[in-house]
Amino acid sequence: MDDILVINSGSSSLKFALFGRGAAVSLGDFKVRYQGHFSGLGGHQAHLVVRDGAGQTLRDELLAGDGKHWGHPEALEELLEWMEARPESGGIGAIGHRVVHGGRDYRAPVLLQPAILEALEALIPLAPLHQPHGLAPVRTLAQLRPDVPQVACFDTAYHATHKAVAQTFALPRQLTEAGLIRYGFHGLSYDYISRCLPDHLGTKATGRVVAAHLGNGASLCAMQDGVSVASTMGFTALDGLPMGTRCGTIDPGVVLHLMTQDGMTSDQISDLLYKQSGLLGVSGISADMRDLLDSTDPAAAEAVALFCYRTFREIASLAAALGGLDHLVFTAGIGEHAAPVRSMVCQGCEWLGVHIDEVRNARGEVRISTDDSPVGVWVIPTDEERMIAWHTARCVAGLGT
Numbered sequence: 001m002d003d004i005l006v007i008n009s010g011s012s013s014l015k016f017a018l019f020g021r022g023a024a025v026s027l028g029d030f031k032v033r034y035q036g037h038f039s040g041l042g043g044h045q046a047h048l049v050v051r052d053g054a055g056q057t058l059r060d061e062l063l064a065g066d067g068k069h070w071g072h073p074e075a076l077e078e079l080l081e082w083m084e085a086r087p088e089s090g091g092i093g094a095i096g097h098r099v100v101h102g103g104r105d106y107r108a109p110v111l112l113q114p115a116i117l118e119a120l121e122a123l124i125p126l127a128p129l130h131q132p133h134g135l136a137p138v139r140t141l142a143q144l145r146p147d148v149p150q151v152a153c154f155d156t157a158y159h160a161t162h163k164a165v166a167q168t169f170a171l172p173r174q175l176t177e178a179g180l181i182r183y184g185f186h187g188l189s190y191d192y193i194s195r196c197l198p199d200h201l202g203t204k205a206t207g208r209v210v211a212a213h214l215g216n217g218a219s220l221c222a223m224q225d226g227v228s229v230a231s232t233m234g235f236t237a238l239d240g241l242p243m244g245t246r247c248g249t250i251d252p253g254v255v256l257h258l259m260t261q262d263g264m265t266s267d268q269i270s271d272l273l274y275k276q277s278g279l280l281g282v283s284g285i286s287a288d289m290r291d292l293l294d295s296t297d298p299a300a301a302e303a304v305a306l307f308c309y310r311t312f313r314e315i316a317s318l319a320a321a322l323g324g325l326d327h328l329v330f331t332a333g334i335g336e337h338a339a340p341v342r343s344m345v346c347q348g349c350e351w352l353g354v355h356i357d358e359v360r361n362a363r364g365e366v367r368i369s370t371d372d373s374p375v376g377v378w379v380i381p382t383d384e385e386r387m388i389a390w391h392t393a394r395c396v397a398g399l400g401t
């Protein structure tokens with residue numbers, strides 16, 4: 001069976017993975033042939049890293065020369081040509097994309113057709129940091145390899161199970177009907193985590209789980225028996241927890257004040273809330289949690305403390321939505337690697353029955369709760385690319401998810 005190429009595209013980076021399908025029944029059947037990323041795209045050079053399935057580096061190089069522009073299209077062309085020239089290449093049978101916003105209409109992975117692509121492009125204002133970059137490679141690849149089917153996998157789809165009470169803003173009804181609701185994001189990550197939980201928790205996987213996807217973007221998801229019931233993210237990926245450069249929940253009165261009193265335009269406010277706020281804005285130092293944990297500047301400590309405070313407050317809110325808490329799961333860059341952040345967040349959840357063993361936490365063990373903790377606390381690496389490969393294979397085979 002032909003391989004599946006997965007593309008997860010950001011503003012100046014492009015992550016990719018090529019999966020062999022094997023029996024293609026369970027998530028574990030998908031074997032990584034290559035995975036890597038381009039970074040620094042948009043200028044006259046770019047950095048490419050490619051590793052094989054065993055983690056061996058195959059390419060780690062600066063692509064530059066002759067004044068050539070290295071944008072996303074050039075990166076995709078380079079990638080296809082390199083992959084297809086590999087002796088073990090079996091050909092690319094399908095391409096799966098992470099598309100952040102599916103809006104009201106796209107609640108499951110979909111085989112991309114021109115009309116669907118246009119409908120998804122109309123959602124760009126709802127996810128300005130993500131949607132344009134997620135969709136642009138679809139057009140490029142349709143030109144480069146017109147015969148290869150492409151599938152969009154949505155961050156919002158996993159949350160389509162939310163009840164109206166979890167989705168609705170207290171706004172006039174006609175706005176709700178027009179689609180101004182909470183969608184929730186990071187759904188590919190939560191979908192993956194929910195499918196992995198039984199491997200770790202056994203029969204206890206059914207229960208009330210809060211998963212914390214803490215990366216560049218950060219959110220929480222409440223799951224009941226593996227099904228999403230609530231999320232901290234809303235209409236856009238700006239809501240909920242503070243993030244690297246995004247503000248998270250703020251009083252909408254602040255936005256009105258910035259417009260009416262400070263005369264800021266919508267573009268300026270958008271830039272402020274999406275790109276200048278969060279860890280970067282509070283610390284004035286960096287959007288990267290590693291830099292803040294390494295810094296001795298009190299402003300860095302304040303930014304970390306605010307991030308943790310908002311996170312444990314929201315965990316309690318989602319526990320209320322679930323009527324209690326059985327397990328707490330940390331994932332993504334910060335959740336998987338930043339032990340001090342996990343520790344501070346869990347301290348704020350002690351009253352909920354969250355007790356962690358600091359030695360297990362510092363070692364980053366899979367289970368970091370104490371043996372007698374009423375709530376199990378877990379560190380489980382996410383794998384959005386594998387989830388996309390699985391959905392893409394099922395979608396092109398005409399199977400449901």
Ligand SMILES: Nc1ncnc2c1ncn2[C@@H]1O[C@H](COP(=O)(O)OP(=O)(O)O)[C@@H](O)[C@H]1O
Nearest residue numbers: 214215216217287288289290332333334337338
């Ligand atoms: N060892 C670490 N300690 C603390 N934070 C880390 C560590 N490794 C990664 N991170 C954090 O994870 C963030 C990136 O998370 P990630 O899930 O990779 O984001 P994305 O996939 O959205 O780009 C970084 O900005 C950094 O703050």
Ligand SMILES: CC(=O)OP(=O)(O)O
Nearest residue numbers: 185186215216217237
């Ligand atoms: C939806 C979202 O915030 O994604 P990311 O974490 O990749 O920025």
Ligand SMILES: [Mg+2]
Nearest residue numbers: 215216217332
């Ligand atoms: Mg991410």
